[in-house]
Amino acid sequence: MIFTSAQELEKILGKKEDFLNDFSKEINDSLELKKSVKKFSLIFCDERIELQGTDITFLGNAIREHLKNCTHCYIFLATLGDKIDRLSDKLQLVDLSKAYILDTAANEIIERYCDEISNEIEKEELSKGNKVTLRFSPGYADLPLETQRQIIKVLGGEKMGVYLSDTLIMKPFKSVSAIIGVGKKAIKGSRDYCAVCKNNKSCDKRICK
């Protein structure tokens, strides 16, 4: 279970208030957790990395560094669903402090959900003698945000109710797409992405910190 009680909400928010009991129930009732996970072989080309059997391509130096030594990767899509967005829209009109609490809690919940998915993948691969990388998402460093469009399509985002707006914002808002590399010598841990990132000449060095 991702999120169960007012006590959990208290931990996240660091505050104790009576209304949290009712509010945590309201948040839980609004959760519609969904995920889609697939594994692909990687094909390293000169300027890009392809995922075999799909039209997904990864561009940029940072993802190449991230997937160094990997032979495969998982892509996954996770969402808390649309009800949370609707609850947030409602609260923003009537109770801004509750809307803020919801946003904080929802960020924590989607993060925990992604951790759960990542841990399942790691457990599965460790049992086969493989290692995994950390998560890496489109929009991070010089991996284009547009990559989300191909990932959503391949993972059946439409069936999950996940889509991308014209401005590349994922809806529902609390949705995440991510890439996890796999290989006997995959490196777990973050790297100096700034050193290889194509944006490092113009970047104010804050985006990925």
Ligand code: SF4
């Ligand atoms: S902080 Fe800037 S230079 Fe560094 S990885 Fe992110 S986008 Fe690239």
